Amino acid sequence: MNSKIKLALEKIVGTTNILTQDLNPFNTDWMNKYVGSSEIVLTPQTTDQVSQILRFCNENALKVVPQSGNTGLVGGSVPIKDEIIISMRKMNKIYEFDLNSAIITSDSGVILENLNNYLFQYKYQMPWDLGARGSCLLGGNISTNAGGLNVVKHGLLRNYVLGLEVVLPNGKILNLLNKNRKDNTGTDLKQLFIGSEGTLGIITKANVLCIPIPNEKKVFFLELKSFQDVIKVQGFIKQIRNEQLLAFEFMEGKILHKNKHRHSGNKLPFEFQEDKYYVLLEIAGQSLNVDQFSLDMMEFTEEIVMDQSEKEAQFLWKLREEIAESMGKMGYVLKYDVSIPPDKFEWLVNEIYPKREGPFHVYYGHVGDGNVHINIVFESLSELHKEEDKIEQKLFGLVKSQGGSISAEHGIGQHKRKYMELQKGRDVLGCLSEIKSLFDPNGIMNPNKLL
């Protein structure tokens, strides 16, 4: 790192906000799949500092990577080479929650869980929830339009972001903050920054519409004989309880069976069978009428478990949430988050691995909103690398053939860049590139990601 540059940056953020040693946690994603070699991490504390950093970097053609909680899965928040990392974690003020409008105003560097802890006093909560809630930051959530567990009920994160403050690559601060649920004054510029993975600017503040914590919640676990039954149950619940359906998560029995030894202290809801299909579903609302709900579910299964306490509910959720982590412990994992019509999930997996042979693989996830996760485990990284391209070309081709999406919620990052033309088509990609050039003519923002 050129010492003149370091000095100039230090002058902007102060000596306590510049790191040049022990940068491994910033250079590597949490899966250890993507590794950069940045020599400098900045932790600005104000929007003005972010603005000065970007202006300086733009004028000197220095490339930067904005970084939030670094919990992404597609290598979007770590450098490719030696880009300057701008870590947003010190911009962590919550300004206010307006109870009348249910809108929170916050810096972008606040941890999602901290937002929920703050909102708890008002009996409100954030409208999205992710496994990474304890470490992901608001700005990262927004800039990746993160998906998560409650999309089936609440819809996309994008729908709740009412306002943003954004710093453009040239240092200009765009005030797109807004505390009105309805503001219909033309092209909604802030939309461009939601989901753009830090390629167009850095989000520094946000207004988010929050939701009341429901009076009553109940988690159910179902054992089903076939994947077709999973689809049927889902359709049925959407018809009779659409408003109350908070989550609808599907898991193959083979992964729950494999994980069962991890829970010696807890009573499992079922003797998990490898060839069965399991559903975790949560309903929430004012008057749930759970007995009727259980009866309704009996039409589809003889086996149904309902939580008897908040603690049991948490344990049932744990069975679902730990899958990602437990796969990671089994070996080197290829993870996919595709969207296709729900009734095609099983077909898709069978096309990749006829007769379900090949390396250990499972599909599971947010079937309620059309998004399934396919995880494939390899014994070594070299084996994974050998297979990766082959699998992806086939998988993404099949997904595209069904009108699906190659990324339902994880985003593009480094991982899926080369499939963007397959997904978007040349004309759309051309438009996106022109917009990128408009905002970032020198290409300093998160280079070699997304586009």
Place this chain on the structure above:
Amino acid sequence: MNSKIKLALEKIVGTTNILTQDLNPFNTDWMNKYVGSSEIVLTPQTTDQVSQILRFCNENALKVVPQSGNTGLVGGSVPIKDEIIISMRKMNKIYEFDLNSAIITSDSGVILENLNNYLFQYKYQMPWDLGARGSCLLGGNISTNAGGLNVVKHGLLRNYVLGLEVVLPNGKILNLLNKNRKDNTGTDLKQLFIGSEGTLGIITKANVLCIPIPNEKKVFFLELKSFQDVIKVQGFIKQIRNEQLLAFEFMEGKILHKNKHRHSGNKLPFEFQEDKYYVLLEIAGQSLNVDQFSLDMMEFTEEIVMDQSEKEAQFLWKLREEIAESMGKMGYVLKYDVSIPPDKFEWLVNEIYPKREGPFHVYYGHVGDGNVHINIVFESLSELHKEEDKIEQKLFGLVKSQGGSISAEHGIGQHKRKYMELQKGRDVLGCLSEIKSLFDPNGIMNPNKLL
């Protein structure tokens, strides 16, 4: 109209899709406030025709106005001068409704009510509803991000548009169609066209996420003593029945009192008092428990009326919906659709007309989502024109001072162009202009609207 141009356009759309006479309904908005002088209306029937029209117009620097139902309130869909009108009403095919995903695929020229009639067979409905439902078109709804009656529950129209097909000013057809609830593959280009009032391209097809028709619905009418009580009831319902609250509409007694002679055949819910405040609210869901709800409401009012039939519900809604029309019959009306924090509505009106003196004026509307309508009636158009600027400068200045929006749902059109800098600030406006130039370098699309 140059006959060579006419011939070329006729060659693209065919003789049955070009009109050069009796163009008054196309040149004038339904309020008779904005009047253009176009000499030609095209009614293309395919996306390819739209593409050829725009390519030809772009190459020959001919300005165009896209027009849907022409039900807007800000003069956005009528020409300023002699622009070519592209009426989308003949592109009215509904392609499919996928019951599994609840997504409809349709041409943009379908009437909103026709979409609902089609969806009825599946027990689904469109997620937004407007007074103009019988004549407004899907594409117009989307290109203006129309608001309407159910935003308090369902959120903005924008949230339900999953995919679009758009023709750019240069004739390029962008396929942004998408039938996945979750598609997180970077910058969401389609967002740019939603709410851009036809200044960036023409929407030809759309995928929209629909919602199930609720099992049970109930309309209530409340009489309240003060506007503060209106705010209190709203806060209370959001706490106890947030999920079920479909609409929360407020009306001043003085307009209901004035309209009462219109309903000689029907029983009014109340003897409307000029100094009282009235609320129409609708709840919808699975098990409404309406008796408990009525009891809860008694805490705020002694007077509450609940519909006893679908017909009565419709009549109660009529009392609210006819206000716009009845104001029009009283004289020449200035109409505003501002967003501000709900507890500031009364203050705002009092600031404009201290002691509520001056010309006849009322405020009413979607108080549940922070959007109030202020209507001011003048006896002549000349009087209206004399006052318009003065009122707007004051009103929009006050709205801005409270962090509000000068347009909650009607949009900008011709009407509010000159207040865009007040609303957005210079930097944001600069960005929007650059995006406009990127898509429409020759400025042919809906000129002198929005920006």
